[in-house]
Amino acid sequence: MAAPINAAKSTVITTSKQMNVAVDGMFKKIGGDVTFDPAKPGAGSAHVTIDIASYDIGSEEYNKTLREKEWFDAKAYPQANFASSAIVPAGAGKLNVTGKLTIKGKTQDVTVPLTVTQQAGDQVFDGVLAIKRLAFGIGANEWKDTSVVADEVQIKFHLVVAR
Numbered sequence: 001m002a003a004p005i006n007a008a009k010s011t012v013i014t015t016s017k018q019m020n021v022a023v024d025g026m027f028k029k030i031g032g033d034v035t036f037d038p039a040k041p042g043a044g045s046a047h048v049t050i051d052i053a054s055y056d057i058g059s060e061e062y063n064k065t066l067r068e069k070e071w072f073d074a075k076a077y078p079q080a081n082f083a084s085s086a087i088v089p090a091g092a093g094k095l096n097v098t099g100k101l102t103i104k105g106k107t108q109d110v111t112v113p114l115t116v117t118q119q120a121g122d123q124v125f126d127g128v129l130a131i132k133r134l135a136f137g138i139g140a141n142e143w144k145d146t147s148v149v150a151d152e153v154q155i156k157f158h159l160v161v162a163r
Helices: 060-067
Strands: 011-018 021-027 030-035 045-051 079-089 094-103 106-119 122-132 152-162
Touching: 030 152, 094 122
Parallel strands: none
Antiparallel strands: 011 021, 011 152, 030 045, 045 079, 079 094, 094 106, 106 122, 122 152
């Protein structure tokens, strides 16, 4: 049975490089659900939704810019989504979760390596996924220049789900 992601305990943080300096941002509104039985990992599934307008890099001025059309276009594309298609064991406490990631109306197949642990009645899924922002149309016009803002973005997630 699917269990909702505990948004209050979960985090999705991005790390990108601007002029070769790491810049972190956090999505403050996360939703979705996970079905996972460690005895039958292949029968599991995950669906994660992220509210694009909730992105925060620590400056409201920059946050507003990132919600505009050149970046995330939060009005036209209010959510990013991940829907799993396969969960495969990858060793003790490790999984590879394959699925479709949709950001700004563009969908790509991705495989997310993660660890799963049990903590105080919850299942905790931790992982990092590297994406190319330009493949999702993030950073248009002059922002396509990857010498200013790097193309690679690391998405670090910590998802907590009640068992």
